[in-house]
Amino acid sequence: MRRKWAGIGLSLAVAIGLAGCGGNDNNSGSSNSGATNGQSAENTTTPPAESNKPPVQLKYWTDDRHDQEYIKDMINKFNETNEDNIQVELTVMSENYTQSVDIAFSSKQAPDVLRLKSGNTAGFVKKGYLEPIDGFLTDDIKAEFGKLILDDVNRFDGKVYSLANTGNTLRLVYNKDIFAKAGIANPPASLQEMVDDAKKITEVGKADGIYGFALNFKSPKSAFDRSIREILSLSGYQGLGFDLKTGQFDFAPYSQVIEYFKTMYEDGSILPGAESLDIDPLRAQFAAGKIGMYLSFSTEPGVYQDQFPTDIDWAGALAPTLDGQIKGTSEIVSAGTWLGISAQSANKEAAWTFMKYMYGDEILKTYHEKGFGLAVVPSIVEQAGNPEINGMEGFLVGEHDSLWPVSPSVTPEGANYGDAFFKYMLAGGDLAAITQDLNARYNAALSQAVEKGEVAVTPNPAFDPANPQG
Amino acid sequence: MRLRWKRLGENTLFLSPSIVLTAALGVYPLIWMLRYMFYDYAGYGSPLFVGLDNFRRLLRDTLFWESVGNTFIYAGGKLLLTLPLSLLLAVLLNGKLRGGNLLRGIYFMPTIISTAVISVVFYTIFNSYNGMVNAALMKLHLVSQPIDWLGPKHAMLTVVLVAVWGAVGNYMLLFLAGLQSIPNDLYESAAIDGANAGRRFWNITLPMLAPVAQLVVMLAIIASLKGYESIMLITEGGPIGKTEVMYLYLYKLLFPVSTGSPVEQQLGYGSAVGFATAVIVGTITGLYFLLSRRMNKLD
Numbered sequence: 001m002r003r004k005w006a007g008i009g010l011s012l013a014v015a016i017g018l019a020g021c022g023g024n025d026n027n028s029g030s031s032n033s034g035a036t037n038g039q040s041a042e043n044t045t046t047p048p049a050e051s052n053k054p055p056v057q058l059k060y061w062t063d064d065r066h067d068q069e070y071i072k073d074m075i076n077k078f079n080e081t082n083e084d085n086i087q088v089e090l091t092v093m094s095e096n097y098t099q100s101v102d103i104a105f106s107s108k109q110a111p112d113v114l115r116l117k118s119g120n121t122a123g124f125v126k127k128g129y130l131e132p133i134d135g136f137l138t139d140d141i142k143a144e145f146g147k148l149i150l151d152d153v154n155r156f157d158g159k160v161y162s163l164a165n166t167g168n169t170l171r172l173v174y175n176k177d178i179f180a181k182a183g184i185a186n187p188p189a190s191l192q193e194m195v196d197d198a199k200k201i202t203e204v205g206k207a208d209g210i211y212g213f214a215l216n217f218k219s220p221k222s223a224f225d226r227s228i229r230e231i232l233s234l235s236g237y238q239g240l241g242f243d244l245k246t247g248q249f250d251f252a253p254y255s256q257v258i259e260y261f262k263t264m265y266e267d268g269s270i271l272p273g274a275e276s277l278d279i280d281p282l283r284a285q286f287a288a289g290k291i292g293m294y295l296s297f298s299t300e301p302g303v304y305q306d307q308f309p310t311d312i313d314w315a316g317a318l319a320p321t322l323d324g325q326i327k328g329t330s331e332i333v334s335a336g337t338w339l340g341i342s343a344q345s346a347n348k349e350a351a352w353t354f355m356k357y358m359y360g361d362e363i364l365k366t367y368h369e370k371g372f373g374l375a376v377v378p379s380i381v382e383q384a385g386n387p388e389i390n391g392m393e394g395f396l397v398g399e400h401d402s403l404w405p406v407s408p409s410v411t412p413e414g415a416n417y418g419d420a421f422f423k424y425m426l427a428g429g430d431l432a433a434i435t436q437d438l439n440a441r442y443n444a445a446l447s448q449a450v451e452k453g454e455v456a457v458t459p460n461p462a463f464d465p466a467n468p469q470g
Numbered sequence: 471m472r473l474r475w476k477r478l479g480e481n482t483l484f485l486s487p488s489i490v491l492t493a494a495l496g497v498y499p500l501i502w503m504l505r506y507m508f509y510d511y512a513g514y515g516s517p518l519f520v521g522l523d524n525f526r527r528l529l530r531d532t533l534f535w536e537s538v539g540n541t542f543i544y545a546g547g548k549l550l551l552t553l554p555l556s557l558l559l560a561v562l563l564n565g566k567l568r569g570g571n572l573l574r575g576i577y578f579m580p581t582i583i584s585t586a587v588i589s590v591v592f593y594t595i596f597n598s599y600n601g602m603v604n605a606a607l608m609k610l611h612l613v614s615q616p617i618d619w620l621g622p623k624h625a626m627l628t629v630v631l632v633a634v635w636g637a638v639g640n641y642m643l644l645f646l647a648g649l650q651s652i653p654n655d656l657y658e659s660a661a662i663d664g665a666n667a668g669r670r671f672w673n674i675t676l677p678m679l680a681p682v683a684q685l686v687v688m689l690a691i692i693a694s695l696k697g698y699e700s701i702m703l704i705t706e707g708g709p710i711g712k713t714e715v716m717y718l719y720l721y722k723l724l725f726p727v728s729t730g731s732p733v734e735q736q737l738g739y740g741s742a743v744g745f746a747t748a749v750i751v752g753t754i755t756g757l758y759f760l761l762s763r764r765m766n767k768l769d
Contacts, residue, residue, distance in 0.1 A: 099725065102513070123734075127514035209599065218706050273598025275709035276620035285599060411734045414533060415711075423710040426622055452518075 055087040056350045060339075061104075062090070062115035063097035066302055067372040078357050086350045088113075098123070105129050105344065112345040113354060116162045116337040118153065122409065124340070125156045126454075131341040132159035136352045141359075144379050152406040152455075153336035165364055166373025167335025167403070169395050170230035171316035173300055174293040175286065178210060187293070187317040190324030191231065191260040194293075198269035201292035206268075212292040213264050214271040216279040221418025227295035228257045229331065230319040233404060236327030236465040241417055241442065242407035244468075247459030249442035251417060255435045256322060262425045275426070283308050295319055297333070298374050298395035305371075305389050316394025328465030329402040335376045336403070376403070404468040408455040410448075412441040507741035512734045524742035534743060536711055537719040538750065540626070544701075544715050545694035547630040548637065553690060556638045557683075560645035561675065574646070578639040585636075589703035592632045596620055620705055625713045629701045636700065637693070641686055648682030649675065684765040691758055695751045716747050 062071070068090075075088050091111070093100055098120050104110045105127070116124065124130050137160065142149075148164035149155050172194075174187050182201045188194035198212025205211065215223040229239030237253040238244050264270050271277070271291055283303055285291050287310035304310050318330060339358055341351045357363070361380065368375035371387035374397055386396065415423070417438050424434055449455045464470070507524055511517035528534060559577060563570050580588065595602045596619040604616040619628045652675065660670050676683075698718035701707065707714035707722070723740035 123514070218708060220708070271599055272616055272618055273601075273620060275618070275622065276593075276597065276625070276705050281593075281597070290599065409734070411736065413527060413531070419711065426710050 053085060055085045056347050058086060058088045058113060058345075058347060058350055058354055059111035060088050060090050060113040060115075060354070061093060061097075061101065061111040063093045064115060064372075065092055065094065066299070066306075067367070067370075068092050070367070070370060070372065074358065074363055078354060082353065082357070084350060084353055086347075086353060088354055101129065102127075105342075108344065110342045110344040112342050112347055112351045114340050114342060116154075116340040118334045118337060121154065121162060121337050121340070122152065122156065125161055129343055130161045131343045131345065131348055132161060133163075133341060133352065133355075134160050136356075141356075145359075145377060147378065148336055148376060148403075150336050150403070150406070162337040162340045163359055164336045164376050165338035165359070166367065167332040167376040167397075168297040168299060169330060169332055169374060169397060169401055170226060170295060170297055170319065171300075171395055172293055172295050172319050173286070173314065173316055175289060175291065176313040176315055178205060178289065178292045181205070182292070187315075188320045191257065191320050191322055193324070194320045195260050195263050195267070195269070198264050198292060199267050202267070202269045205292070210290050210292065211271040212269040214274050214277065214282055214285065214291045214294050216277050216282050217274045217422060218276050218278045219418070220422035221416055222279070224418050224421065226297060227319070228254060228261075229333070230295060231257055231321060233328050233331040233465070234319050234326055234400065235321040235323070238404065238407055238465075239331055240407050241438070244405060244407070244463040245459060245461050247457040249439055249446060251435045251438045251442075253322070254417065254421065255431050258421045258425060259431070262428075265425050280307075286310075286314070287312065298392070301387075301389040301391040301395060302371050304391060314391060316391060318400060326400060329404075329468060330400050331404045331468075332374075332376060332397065332401050402468050405460075405463075408446060408449065408457055410442060410445040410455065412438075412445040414441055417442070503741040503744055505741075506738050507745050509738040509741075511738040513737050517738065520738070524739045525746075527739060528742055528746055533711065533714070534716070534719060534746075537707075537714045537716040540711075540713065541695055541715040541717075543626060544630060544633070544697070544713070545691070547626070548633045548694045548697070549687075549690055551630070551634045552637045552641060552694075553687065555634070556641035557645050559638065559642045560649055561671065563642070564646060564649040574643070577642055580636045580638075581640040581643075583636075585699040586703060588632065588636055589700045592628075592635075592700070593620075593704055596628050620709070622709045622712050625705050625709060629704060629713050632700050632704065633694070633697055637690070641690060644682065644686045644689075645679070648679045648686070651682075652678040680765040684759075684762050687762070688755060688758060692751060692755055695754065716743075716750070720744055720747055 060075070062068075064071070072090055075090050079087050097115075101110070101114065101120075101124070110129065114124070114129075116130075121130075141163070145163045149160055154160060154162040154164065172187055178201055179185075179187070179197070182197070182204045184197050184200060188197050194213070201210065201212035215227055217223050225240070232239040232253055235253070241249050241251045241254050243250040271282075271285065274282075279296070282291070282294065283300075286294065287304060287308035289310075289312045298316075300316065304314070318326075321327070339355050341348055341355060345351050361383070364375060364377060364380045365384040367373060368380060368384040369387055371389040371392055374395065375381050375384050376397070381397065386393065420434055420438055423429070424431055446455070446457065450457060506517065508519060508521060509517035510520045510523070563574055563577075567573070598604060598616045598618045598620065601616075601619065603619060604613070607613045608616065618624060656674050656678070657670055660674055665673065696717050698715050698721060701713050701715060702718055702721065705713045707718050720740060720743050723736045723743060726735060
């Protein structure tokens with residue numbers, strides 16, 4: 001009997017332990033929020049003004065985790081010093097941010113201020129979640145941020161919903177030690193060089209488990225959107241398959257890049273198992289010195305400082321181009337939005353007061369200098385020093401970087417371009433037919449979206465990829 | 471009369487929580503889905519009535535039909551391995567085995583462990599670049615190159631193995647409950663009559679277990695056809711759709727934000743796919759029930 005209970009007890013203890021490990025990631029958000037709540041509550045005891053009145057309580061939701069300590073400090077400072085008796089409570093979400101926002105809005109429990117990203121802003125505007133901020137914008141603010149108020153980025157139907165803070169550049173991330181070991185002096189400037197370098201590195205390093213190239217192919221679209229997007233924009237083509245001159249999708253340039261990726265796969269130069277690789281396991285392997293190069297965002301230096309500290313000598317360089325010639329500019333992505341105000345907020349004035357505080361020069365400058373993101377606001381770029389993070393120098397905004405007009409986001413029937421091209425990469429097929437099929441399906445979806453009034457397309461025959469904003 | 475009213479009131483009171491919950495969490499979503507499968511709806515704005523367009527699209531949606539094919543491979547593989555294995559374990563553990571209770575606990579444990587934990591653990595075991603399986607195989611000189619367990623050739627096998635590992639304990643326990651309800655004197659009489667262990671299993675255990683087995687197999691079929699969680703975490707349906715099962719395909723239509731760049735929700739088409747998947751699972755389960763009717767009748 002005793003043995004029986006011991007067995008049951010042991011099983012339960014291990015099971016509860018393991019089940020506990022699998023707790024919802026949102027717990028981290030709650031705990032952060034909890035901690036901040038505590039601080040907020042503490043701060044509310046001694047508001048600087050109107051201490052008899054209850055403070056205006058604001059909720060700020062974000063899914064950024066990399067900057068949460070800094071943001072928390074800035075919010076605490078705001079809570080302590082603002083003269084309008086406003087208290088802000090920070091909630092840091094981890095996964096499923098968009099779904100959490102959806103639920104909050106449908107249950108009338110929306111936050112007052114939201115973190116907006118290029119991927120979710122258009123959707124939030126369409127769903128009616130956001131309040132236009134035009135009425136709050138002073139001439140000074142317009143002068144500072146005006147050049148970065150862009151249609152379909154932070155301005156929709158003539159109304160502004162957010163302002164820019166930082167953007168991400170995209171670069172080739174390469175291991176200098178491995179390149180040196182393979183006898184390669186410089187990072188590749190053309191795709192053919194990239195293929196050759198990846199092959200050389202694999203030949204030299206394979207015995208030690210070192211391979212020339214990798215991407216997070218578990219999600220092919222995510223992998224290509226952080227690599228081919230940049231290769232194409234620097235080569236003079238829009239990076240998501242859209243032709244800004246004709247206002248139509250044309251995946252022909254995309255298919256040229258895919259041929260090189262396919263060659264690397266066939267050469268065996270890509271890390272085995274990359275088909276199921278997520279970005280963090282990829283980074284872990286790069287930090288362990290097992291990958292020669294990959295392409296990714298300017299968030300990588302922060303990752304290798306905090307998440308996967310590494311001793312390897314690595315750097316970021318401009319992505320290779322189709323033929324080694326730079327005919328376009330490297331697209332700065334995720335720029336144009338940062339904070340926005342909820343249309344459901346009962347305290348929009350207070351929300352703007354907080355938002356204005358967060359967009360203050362000092363906060364934006366420090367945000368850049370701490371390496372949380374690369375400043376794109378010209379006045380901040382002028383006054384901010386370079387971030388002191390190893391590897392960041394290769395990602396800084398330079399002469400070859402610029403913002404591009406937004407390409408329409410459409411959902412075609414069938415496989416997206418990432419899945420379709422990745423299938424070709426692994427299994428082969430008729431590339432011309434695949435490209436034609438993608439063009440047909442994406443343009444059909446575009447026509448439907450235009451018909452429904454969801455997107456507007458204006459062809460620009462004079463579009464110059466070397467000067468995308470005209 | 472007053473007593474009848476009082477009873478009716480009591481019954482209603484006791485039933486109301488389950489009625490309210492069933493209506494809110496079962497019936498309402500069902501009606502919602504039945505309505506929206508005739509609409510083009512992305513979760514915002516006015517839904518656009520499109521009649522049978524979503525079903526026409528479903529018929530030409532090769533990705534969906536590939537996912538249905540993958541579901542049959544996945545479910546078939548899982549059932550073929552899980553059911554015999556769980557029955558075997560149940561029979562072994564039903565005997566007087568030393569440490570039987572501890573073993574039952576160990577075998578059942580995967581059922582209550584979070585799928586996320588299971589998936590992460592199996593990813594580290596099977597991944598090609600530093601997985602434990604490849605390391606062991608290479609150390610034993612059984613293979614010279616790492617096997618790409620999560621690549622296009624072997625990914626389905628790997629996710630089936632993970633599913634089997636997670637399910638065996640659960641069905642073992644159900645079989646065990648069935649085995650323990652078989653009267654012991656049947657075995658004793660058969661033993662006196664000279665029946666050996668194999669004959670006793672074939673002529674007593676299997677027939678007596680049939681009603682329970684019918685239910686267990688039905689639950690296993692439904693769970694196998696609907697399973698997608700560990701696949702989503704390990705391969706996300708890839709590579710190149712090789713492990714894309716129909717419920718994962720459906721999930722991605724309704725919650726597309728999990729994969730890379732954002733793609734719009736397709737609630738209308740997703741509802742039509744949801745209806746089709748429910749019809750497929752319902753038909754297979756119904757057919758099974760029809761074909762297995764005899765199992766529920768003890769001769």
